[in-house]
Amino acid sequence: MIPLSHLLTVSIGLFAIGLFGALSRRNAIGILMAIELILNAAALAFVAFNAYGIPAADRDAALGQTAALFIIGIAAAGAIVGLALVLAVYRHQRTIFADDMHLLKG
């Protein structure tokens, strides 16, 4: 059986890659994709902890898997909303680069 630490390491790696992507990508769609990575890292962490970390009664209830399913659903919803926003912004601004979107600049 694969130890928990390996799973968590993969999860952290996914999170780090996602965070880096979200912070560094100019393309808004790229950012959305990076956020998907972060969400998947979290989902992986939930599943891993369900297998190893939590009391046995809770393990049978499969709480971690449930949370992972929710995360997948939310990620889909988030992607839809994010893509819709990107489209709307593109119609107005003719750009999907995140650093060109600074209308809220003080």
Next chain:
Amino acid sequence: MPLPLIPLLPLAAFLLNILVGRRLGAASAWVSVAAVAGAAALSVRTFLTVAAGHAVAWPAPGAGTWLPIGGDAFRLGLVADPMSATMLLVVTGIGALITLYSIGYMHGDPRYSRFFAYLSLFTAAMLLLLLADHFLLLFVGWELVGLCSYLLISFWFENPAAADAGKKAFLTTRLGDAGFLLGLFLLYTTTGTLRFSDLAAVAHDPSPWLGVAAVLLFCGAVGKSAQFPLHVWLPDAMEGPTPVSALIHAATMVAAGVYLVARTFVLFEHHPAALQTVAVIGGITAFGAATIAVTQTDIKRVLAYSTISQLGLMMLGLGVGSTTAGFFHLVTHACFKALLFLGAGSVIHGAGAQEVGQLGGLWRTQRVTAVTFLIATLAIAGVPPLAGFWSKDELLAAALHHGHGVLFLVGAATSALTAFYMGRLFLLTFAGTYRGHGHPHESPAVMTVPLALLAVASVVVGLPGSPWGGHAFQRFLGEPHPPAPDLAVMAFSTVIAALGLAAAGWRYGLNRPLLPAGLRAALAPWQRAAAHTYYVDELYDRWIIRPVLAATRGAFRADQRLIDGAVNLVGTGTLAVSRLKRWVDAVLVDGAVNGTAALVGGVGSLARRLQTGVVQHYLLLAAAGAALALAVALTRGGL
């Protein structure tokens, strides 16, 4: 009997002429003539009614009130008694003739209808003055004739001398009128009445205030009748058109003062001091003005001083206690002095000059004027049986019989001088050779006919008052027992008149020296002073006008420095305070407000740096914050 119609007719003519006179053109004169003629006709009717012994009054006693003052109510009451009825005849008769004469004299004047408007207003005011039955109404007429006098003296106001003369006349007479008004106040507070008909009843009051009131009333007469010391306006008034001089400043208005004293004589009668004042002022005026008249060279100024002198004689007659003598002289004088002035006007009109040096020899070219002027000269000189002889004789006899020896001599001397200066004036104007440069010609008939009519009046108007006429005039005025004719006085006055005329003929007709050289040299200073009208104008200028002007200048400066200074100081102070307030407001109050704003702005601009608008920066900050929080939690020992 429509008594109010008499003044209302000329008033209507005035209104018509002043409102639509320009459109009437030459007809405006005839409007005035018709109005005065109508008034004259009504006056004759009134006179006849009064002569028949009926009283004429309007309105009936107890009719509507005009001016309620205190508990008293004054009516617009008119009354015609023998004295005012006589004056009505004089004013309307002479007024009609002079208005007629003015048609010729004022021909071609740019303000032709205006002149007749004023003349009609004057006639209306004068008639109101004569008919008034109480002092207030008389005062209204009195002031109105003063106004008309002012308007007509300065009728040719383009000429500064005329404008000045008008002002001088107005102000000088106003001085006397102030006394008149005070006299009215005093009379009212002392007796409680201003009705002429009540005077006789209250005059017995021995209160000295009544005497003072009489003297104050006399002040008004002094101003109006140009008596010393307020006589200075009348010679200057000759700047007005000559018909005005004849009507206002010889025959009627200046006689109003005499009329006033005669009207209120009962007041003077009971206060010998007041009566004495009248007599002395009259005597001084009569003699002084006569000596000035001898030295004047302007034909109208000679007549002006002659008028002053004759008015003085009237006052003298009243002052010695004979109303009838003074009033009689007023009537006769009005006729021949109006004639003299109209004659002078005819001379000025025909020869274009009024300095005797520019005249002479007009006998040949202006025959009608010369003849009528001669008649008037003889009348005023007192040659029997012309009008002036009878009235002057009455005056002298009254002075003598009432025991005023000095005044009798003054009157006699004045009469002699009158004969002399009138003879001189006639000879210098009409005899000898023409010394001017014009083309003298006789005046038109519209001017000579009034001359002729007045000449007839000057001859006959004295007869009703003469002993031959049975003293009808005196009886009519209510003096039942006129003094018996004094043949000695008559002879004396005839002799002095003849002497005066003879002296004038000797000196100016034959050009022989009148006085021995030594006497002439002795009298030279006097002659010089008289020629300068005794320096009265200069004295007034030195002692009254200049001090008054200096005082007003001082007051003006005080006003400028003190009052304006205080006002300006307040202004400057207010300005300084407001400057201080502006500084406080700008620096302190605005500084606090702006400082707050700047602080907020500074903080805001610092905080603004955080808001880049780039969503990834926010995300980075959030991640860094989360990492920091995680680190803190881990170092503190466990989640």
